[in-house]
Amino acid sequence: xxxIITGEADLLAPVNLAxxxxxRLSVDHGRAVDIDVAGAAPDSTTLAELIAKLxxxxxxxxxxxxxxxxxxxxxxxxxxxHLQVLPLRALEVIEYPPGLTADPLSEQPPRLxxxxxxxxxxxxxxxxxxxxxxxxxxxGAVGPTFVNRATNQRIRLMVAIRPGEMLRLWSNPETGLSxxxxxxxxxxxx
Numbered sequence: 001x002x003x004i005i006t007g008e009a010d011l012l013a014p015v016n017l018a019x020x021x022x023x024r025l026s027v028d029h030g031r032a033v034d035i036d037v038a039g040a041a042p043d044s045t046t047l048a049e050l051i052a053k054l055x056x057x058x059x060x061x062x063x064x065x066x067x068x069x070x071x072x073x074x075x076x077x078x079x080x081x082h083l084q085v086l087p088l089r090a091l092e093v094i095e096y097p098p099g100l101t102a103d104p105l106s107e108q109p110p111r112l113x114x115x116x117x118x119x120x121x122x123x124x125x126x127x128x129x130x131x132x133x134x135x136x137x138x139x140g141a142v143g144p145t146f147v148n149r150a151t152n153q154r155i156r157l158m159v160a161i162r163p164g165e166m167l168r169l170w171s172n173p174e175t176g177l178s179x180x181x182x183x184x185x186x187x188x189x190x
């Protein structure tokens with residue numbers, strides 16, 4: 001038995017192929033062939049014109065069903081009989097490994113912020129990126145809080161930062177969110 005593809009669309013009335021006039025077919029595992037199937041007036045192509053265009057490339061392959069649908073039939077029978085309608089366009093996704101941008105966050109100058117101030121961090125890359133926050137409070141601070149207004153997430157650190165100390169907050173791939181206090185003499189405390 002030959003491979004057969006029967007269309008679902010009723011082609012009793014002409015169809016508009018002005019914008020999509022080419023189909024790509026592979027017959028019996030052969031090379032894909034692009035066929036312009038639009039009729040003399042592409043915006044009103046008839047079933048008879050479609051059949052004529054297809055049969056000009058693959059003789060005897062195209063026919064009409066009793067209910068006015070397009071039928072494609074492979075010229076061979078058995079296991080080697082094969083028909084395939086292929087997409088014309090392909091979307092190719094290229095993955096790039098994570099890397100630093102031309103202006104990495106670690107090279108941005110320190111920002112002076114006060115209670116209620118905000119700043120924006122823009123990740124222009126295609127992949128997620130990690131952010132490390134280093135907070136120094138010359139007069140000290142208790143319970144610093146960071147709010148991501150885009151996601152409504154809030155991080156409040158239940159620590160006291162003494163004058164001269166610094167707090168470092170980052171995402172650890174093994175343990176999740178991590179924080180440490182760096183004392184005035186450089187000692188790191190979890």
